[in-house]
Amino acid sequence: MADPSDPRTKPDPRVNPWRDDLAAEHLRGEIDAPVYARGHDRAVVAPVTALRRAPAHGAMMDTQLLLGEKFRVYEERGPWVWGQAQSDDYVGYVLAEDLGVDIAMTHRVTALRSFIYTDPDIKSRPLMAVSMGARLRVPGVEGAFAALPGGSYIFADHIGAADAHSHDFVQVAERFIGVPYLWGGRESLGLDCSALVQTALSMCGHACPRDSDMQEAVLGAPVSGNLARGDLVFWKGHVGILQDADTLLHANATHMCVVSEPFAPATKRIGETAGDIRQIRRMA
Structure with missing residues (x-):
């Protein structure tokens, strides 16, 4: 059995609710913490709320939660709560005032x-x-x-x-063309590269993690042949969607918005900072 006190064996803190001083009850045995909490679910009542890396307005925004999404609270500390988004398991701090009673969404x-x-x-x-x-x-x-x-x-x-889904995730993503790029954003006023992929896939009924490295690890299967519409292209820290074999759709910080552009020159430009393409994967 892995040693719960060994940092090399601890689960990813981005999607597992643990800190050195507190952990979720279900992580008992995996994480050595002085306190364990069972947590309780609340729902977002603001149009959107930031999930931050620390309990401060100036802290890094890792992602956002949308109206009606569930958040499991493990700790309340002044104006902030710490917990885990139930839609994609992301962990962080959210303003308590943006959360309300959890009700079934239809x-x-x-x-x-x-x-x-x-x-x-x-x-x-x-x-x-x-x-x-x-x-x-x-x-x-x-x-x-x-x-x-x-x-x-x-x-x-x-x-x-809530249980009805679109059938073409590329078509969903194309609706965001022109939307500004926002690090950590998940809304139509601004989103980042992995949120574009996550939103498009989730609207089509596909479970999708939040960050691009997580998506690279679990989405679809590697492509070994000809490229096709819907293929996901992964670089270090970046992901895009192929509209066809020659066209890339992605939210990016060069244009600071979601764009559709020729794949070959985009690949050359991205490669200057992110290196070569790591993988191209295709949803089943």
């Missing part, structure tokens, strides 16, 4: 972005804008609008059942 946003209104009327006051993938509970429908708890509304054609 739908999710399928439009790139939509508004939640005070009334079932396009002229009523918008309360917030929500991004593709945000989770909602819909108890009923009023005309062209879906009713939400608390008396708010969203345009019904901008949402779908």
Whole structure:
């Protein structure tokens, strides 16, 4: 059995909730910690909230959580809670005020972005804008609008059942062309390379980890023959999606947005900083 006190054998802290002073109860035996916590689930009530590496507004944003997504809280410390996103297991600190009671969500946003209104009327006051993938509970429908708890509304054609999925993840990703690049972002106002892949795949029903190295390790299988639409191209610290054998779709910090560009020159440019392509993988 691995020694739980040996740092070389400890599980990845990005997706396993442990610190030197605290660990999740289910890691007992894997992690040597003075305190273990069982945790409790809460749901995001803000349009989006940052998951940070430390409990401070200036700390690195590793990812974001969208409205309605679940977060398992293991510790509450002043305005911050520490825990784990239930959608992709990412661990970090979230503002407590952005979390509320965990309820079963029935739908999710399928439009790139939509508004939640005070009334079932396009002229009523918008309360917030929500991004593709945000989770909602819909108890009923009023005309062209879906009713939400608390008396708010969203345009019904901008949402779908939580268990309904798109069929072409490349087509989903193409809808983000022009969206700004944002390190750690997962929303339609800004996202990074691995979030583009994660969002597109999750909207098609595929489980997908958050970071590009995690995606490289588990998504699909290596490609040994001709390239095709949907192939995932991995460099060190970067990932893109092939729209076809000659065109790369990716969120990148050169253009600072999601772009579609010729694959060959993009590969040469990326290689100057990230090195050669490490793998090309294809979803089943």
